[in-house]
Amino acid sequence: MTGWSEKGSVNLAFRQKNKKEKKTRIVEAAAKVFARRGFSGTLVADIAVEAGIGKGTLYEYFDSKEDLFFAVFEWFVQKTGAEAKVSISALGGSASERLEALTESLMHSWVELEDLYSLVMEFWSASASSQMRERFKQAFREGYGDFRHIVSALIREGIECGEFRPDVDAESVAAALVGTWDALLLQAWFDEAFNPLTTAKRFMTVLIRGLAG
Amino acid sequence: MTGWSEKGSVNLAFRQKNKKEKKTRIVEAAAKVFARRGFSGTLVADIAVEAGIGKGTLYEYFDSKEDLFFAVFEWFVQKTGAEAKVSISALGGSASERLEALTESLMHSWVELEDLYSLVMEFWSASASSQMRERFKQAFREGYGDFRHIVSALIREGIECGEFRPDVDAESVAAALVGTWDALLLQAWFDEAFNPLTTAKRFMTVLIRGLAG
DNA sequence: AATATTTGACTGACCGGTCGGTCACTAAAT
DNA sequence: ATTTAGTGACCGACCGGTCAGTCAAATATT
Numbered sequence: 513m514t515g516w517s518e519k520g521s522v523n524l525a526f527r528q529k530n531k532k533e534k535k536t537r538i539v540e541a542a543a544k545v546f547a548r549r550g551f552s553g554t555l556v557a558d559i560a561v562e563a564g565i566g567k568g569t570l571y572e573y574f575d576s577k578e579d580l581f582f583a584v585f586e587w588f589v590q591k592t593g594a595e596a597k598v599s600i601s602a603l604g605g606s607a608s609e610r611l612e613a614l615t616e617s618l619m620h621s622w623v624e625l626e627d628l629y630s631l632v633m634e635f636w637s638a639s640a641s642s643q644m645r646e647r648f649k650q651a652f653r654e655g656y657g658d659f660r661h662i663v664s665a666l667i668r669e670g671i672e673c674g675e676f677r678p679d680v681d682a683e684s685v686a687a688a689l690v691g692t693w694d695a696l697l698l699q700a701w702f703d704e705a706f707n708p709l710t711t712a713k714r715f716m717t718v719l720i721r722g723l724a725g
Numbered sequence: 726m727t728g729w730s731e732k733g734s735v736n737l738a739f740r741q742k743n744k745k746e747k748k749t750r751i752v753e754a755a756a757k758v759f760a761r762r763g764f765s766g767t768l769v770a771d772i773a774v775e776a777g778i779g780k781g782t783l784y785e786y787f788d789s790k791e792d793l794f795f796a797v798f799e800w801f802v803q804k805t806g807a808e809a810k811v812s813i814s815a816l817g818g819s820a821s822e823r824l825e826a827l828t829e830s831l832m833h834s835w836v837e838l839e840d841l842y843s844l845v846m847e848f849w850s851a852s853a854s855s856q857m858r859e860r861f862k863q864a865f866r867e868g869y870g871d872f873r874h875i876v877s878a879l880i881r882e883g884i885e886c887g888e889f890r891p892d893v894d895a896e897s898v899a900a901a902l903v904g905t906w907d908a909l910l911l912q913a914w915f916d917e918a919f920n921p922l923t924t925a926k927r928f929m930t931v932l933i934r935g936l937a938g
Numbered sequence: 939a940a941t942a943t944t945t946g947a948c949t950g951a952c953c954g955g956t957c958g959g960t961c962a963c964t965a966a967a968t
Numbered sequence: 969a970t971t972t973a974g975t976g977a978c979c980g981a982c983c984g985g986t987c988a989g990t991c992a993a994a995t996a997t998t
Binding site: 519547548549550552553575616626630633634636637639641642649652653655657658680681683685686687688690691693694695697698699701702703706707710711712714717718719720722725 | 732744760761762763764766822830842843846847849851852853854856857862865866869893894896897898900901903904905907908909911912916923924925926928930931932933934935936938
């Protein structure tokens with residue numbers, strides 16, 4: 513008897529694991545296609561093909577194309593956010609050094625993310641005007657807020673240990689810096705010849721001098 | 726006899742003026758609707774209604790919805806670019822002062838542009854994946870390039886007159902700064918509570934200290 | 939055998955673009 | 969002055985393609 517229920521629960525667990533795996537498989541397939549064709553240029557059928565499943569199956573896992581798109585968004589945020597957090601926590605050294613290392617890590621991630629970067633623009637656009645506007649807008653607000661918070665904490669540390677001037681407004685610098693990183697990647701997206709890494713590094717030299725006074 | 730032809734050409738000129746005016750009227754109507762609903766959420770019929778004309782008429786002026794959208798893009802670029810150029814050329818004073826004034830002017834324009842800002846995101850998205858990708862991408866590349874150029878010239882002036890350190894990389898700082906302004910407006914778009922003007926000002930204090938060494 | 943899962947052909951709402959026709963206005967003819 | 973003919977701006981009903989989402993049948997699982 514216990515055997516049965518054990519087997520049952522094992523299988524249940526297995527199935528649910530399978531379901532979850534398949535769900536991420538679909539999300540990853542969708543990310544590829546959305547990145548290539550944009551939201552409205554993407555056919556649900558194409559995603560199904562990319563994921564190697566039937567179109568109907570897709571609707572077992574997601575209620576609508578928009579739902580799936582939002583799932584891709586969450587997947588992307590988690591993926592990139594995790595990366596940033598790792599590179600911060602792994603870092604030692606002075607606040608300046610950590611700021612520089614973070615910059616390098618973020619700009620470097622450009623290379624791996626290049627073909628997914630157009631997703632970011634789709635997300636922005638979705639937050640601007642689609643049905644899903646509010647969902648996206650809120651997520652972005654929170655995302656930027658979190659990131660600002662991490663960076664401003666780093667700067668505040670620098671102030672506290674006397675490395676940076678005490679009259680520096682950590683929040684403002686953090687907000688601007690987060691934006692700068694974002695926008696450098698954006699410019700790199702538009703211009704093959706633009707090198708976000710060296711640009712960011714040289715800029716950081718100047719900024720850090722301004723922080724240290 | 727000459728009277729006739731004169732009258733004819735006057736009328737022709739009048740009509741063409743009317744045509745041009747109407748074209749801008751349509752573009753402005755389209756800008757509103759695209760900003761509200763996004764590119765693919767917008768019905769050509771809605772634009773026609775907003776412009777107070779029939780749908781068929783719209784196609785007398787533009788070949789396709791995409792053409793019209795690109796016209797809106799050009800209109801927007803011209804509108805905002807003109808503003809920036811004015812505020813730069815009108816400025817006197819030291820390089821720092823001009824940099825600060827430019828910052829203020831740009832962040833201030835946020836207020837007037839707020840309800841058109843979602844257009845920017847639509848443009849980004851168009852440059853990422855629509856049919857029109859290349860058109861948009863190129864225009865953005867050029868636009869950012871021009872702006873970087875203006876700002877880096879300003880910084881180089883500062884270096885030359887000894888106000889900024891000679892080892893500052895003007896190009897990199899300009900690229901980052903252009904990006905920062907952009908991204909601050911983006912964050913303001915996502916977050917009502919975010920004040921791009923004060924954030925930018927406080928940030929500029931730090932940055933200019935870094936430039937001046 | 940019963941149940942769960944997968945599938946892709948099908949449907950109908952949707953919408954960009956077209957087209958035949960109207961109207962206001964001009965210009966030559968009478 | 970009046971008629972006639974020509975022009976092109978304007979219109980919106982319509983067409984035809986498209987595609988998200990459905991569902992009955994097929995297949996796999998227990």
